[in-house]
Each structure stands twice: as C-alpha cells, then as structure tokens.
Amino acid sequence: MGSRNTAKRADALRNIDAIVDAAAECLGRNPEASLSEIARAANVGRVTLYAHFASRVEVVDAAMSRAVGQGDKVLDTVDLTGDPLRALTRYVEASWHLVDQARALLVAAQKDLAPGRIRELHSAPAARVETLIARGREAGVFRTDLPIAWLVNVLHSIMHSAADEIRAGRLTSDRAAGHITATVLAAFTPPGAPVPESGTGI
Known part of the structure; x- marks a missing residue:
C-alpha cells in the first residue's frame, strides 16, 4: 500500500510539473492560451488539470x-x-x-x-x-x-x-x-x- 501511495504521489508531482511547464510554454506564446490548450500540451486531461489547479488564476x-x-x-x-x-x-x-x-x-x-x-x-x-x-x-x-x-x-x-x-x-x-x-x-x-x-x- 505504501509503495502504491508513493507512486501516486510521484505521478501527481509529474503531472503538476508537466502542467506548469506547459502553462509557461503556452502562455509564453499566447497570453490568451486556454486551459484546454495547456492540458493538451501537458498530455493530461482537463479533469487531471483541475485536480491540481482549481482555476486559470492558479495555473497562471x-x-x-x-x-x-x-x-x-x-x-x-x-x-x-x-x-x-x-x-x-x-x-x-x-x-x-x-x-x-x-x-x-x-x-x-x-x-x-x-x-x-x-x-x-x-x-x-x-x-x-x-x-x-x-x-x-x-x-x-x-x-x-x-x-x-x-x-x-x-x-x-x-x-x-x-x-x-x-x-x-x-x-x-x-x-x-x-x-x-x-x-x-x-x-x-x-x-x-x-x-x-x-x-x-x-
């Protein structure tokens, strides 16, 4: 159970890093980039994005x-x-x-x-x-x-x-x-x- 939780936490951290990296890249090209674009660039779904960031403000x-x-x-x-x-x-x-x-x-x-x-x-x-x-x-x-x-x-x-x-x-x-x-x-x-x-x- 412990190793499974550790793996989940590692996955969550990777997703967060990917979302923040994608946000910097997408917003760096276009300040109006949508959360859908950012999620696609991060290779995660919108549900995953919203699981870590409640709003566009938090992503930015x-x-x-x-x-x-x-x-x-x-x-x-x-x-x-x-x-x-x-x-x-x-x-x-x-x-x-x-x-x-x-x-x-x-x-x-x-x-x-x-x-x-x-x-x-x-x-x-x-x-x-x-x-x-x-x-x-x-x-x-x-x-x-x-x-x-x-x-x-x-x-x-x-x-x-x-x-x-x-x-x-x-x-x-x-x-x-x-x-x-x-x-x-x-x-x-x-x-x-x-x-x-x-x-x-x-």
Missing part, C-alpha cells in the same frame, strides 16, 4: 512563480557590487533578458493576477534593486529626492514598456537593454547632475 500563478524563481537564480549570479552605475547596467542587462523571455507570460499574469500578487512574486528582484539604489544614493550618484520604492517601480515600468514597444514593432530586442539603461540612468541621476553615459564609458 504557478507558471509565473516558477518563471520568477528561475529568474531569481539567474540574478543571483549578477555582480551588483562595486560602482553602482556599472552594477545597475549589469542588472538591467540581465533582468531585461528575463523580462524579454517572459513578456507574454507577464501579460497573462497582469490580466489574471491581482497587482498585489504580482508585486509579491517580484519581491526578491525588487529587494536587490532597493539595495543597489540605496548604495548609489550613499555614493551620491542616484537621486535622494524620490522614494526608493518609486525608483524601483520606474525601473520595472521602463522594462515593461520596452516589452510593449517590441510587441508593437517599434523596438528590437537587441537594442532594448541600451534604451532601458539610458532611460533609467537619466531618471536616477540627481537633479542638476550630468547624466552618465550608458555605454562602456560608465
């Missing part, structure tokens, strides 16, 4: 949670020490690629998840930026007249706007990081101070 939440978790591991490898301007540039380059890869999934999340839940999912990346901005303020290179939380929101809003511009055909993915960095540096620079170059000369 699970897919977004996994994507953010995987992205967080990537950001763990980014060097955010040293000069805050260079560190911010490295963060933008790494983060942008993650946003670029998951921009369709993010569209689905913004449609199906509450804004508070999306902020909660992004709390770890936000904490990294908050720490970096605080260092930059201490060094005198980032503005202090606006709250750190606002500056973090500005950074993420610019990234999401870049994704919108790519979807609209007005920006190419390979130029997005440079555009984002230049805009963020201008937004973060203290009033009256010269805006640093966004290229290798930082």
Whole structure:
C-alpha cells in the first residue's frame, strides 16, 4: 500500500510539473492560451488539470512563480557590487533578458493576477534593486529626492514598456537593454547632475 501511495504521489508531482511547464510554454506564446490548450500540451486531461489547479488564476500563478524563481537564480549570479552605475547596467542587462523571455507570460499574469500578487512574486528582484539604489544614493550618484520604492517601480515600468514597444514593432530586442539603461540612468541621476553615459564609458 505504501509503495502504491508513493507512486501516486510521484505521478501527481509529474503531472503538476508537466502542467506548469506547459502553462509557461503556452502562455509564453499566447497570453490568451486556454486551459484546454495547456492540458493538451501537458498530455493530461482537463479533469487531471483541475485536480491540481482549481482555476486559470492558479495555473497562471504557478507558471509565473516558477518563471520568477528561475529568474531569481539567474540574478543571483549578477555582480551588483562595486560602482553602482556599472552594477545597475549589469542588472538591467540581465533582468531585461528575463523580462524579454517572459513578456507574454507577464501579460497573462497582469490580466489574471491581482497587482498585489504580482508585486509579491517580484519581491526578491525588487529587494536587490532597493539595495543597489540605496548604495548609489550613499555614493551620491542616484537621486535622494524620490522614494526608493518609486525608483524601483520606474525601473520595472521602463522594462515593461520596452516589452510593449517590441510587441508593437517599434523596438528590437537587441537594442532594448541600451534604451532601458539610458532611460533609467537619466531618471536616477540627481537633479542638476550630468547624466552618465550608458555605454562602456560608465
């Protein structure tokens, strides 16, 4: 009996993994992908899908949670020490690629998840930026007249706007990081101070 229950639990975990993987893939191609499409891509029936996820919101939440978790591991490898301007540039380059890869999934999340839940999912990346901005303020290179939380929101809003511009055909993915960095540096620079170059000369 014990081995049978263990096998059932293993099957359930495999099904959950398959559903979340399929959700990330399907929603990554089409934010409007249906649960039926996701179930087919996962090679499970709708009954099995609903046995693990009670609604589309739960499926989207699970897919977004996994994507953010995987992205967080990537950001763990980014060097955010040293000069805050260079560190911010490295963060933008790494983060942008993650946003670029998951921009369709993010569209689905913004449609199906509450804004508070999306902020909660992004709390770890936000904490990294908050720490970096605080260092930059201490060094005198980032503005202090606006709250750190606002500056973090500005950074993420610019990234999401870049994704919108790519979807609209007005920006190419390979130029997005440079555009984002230049805009963020201008937004973060203290009033009256010269805006640093966004290229290798930082």
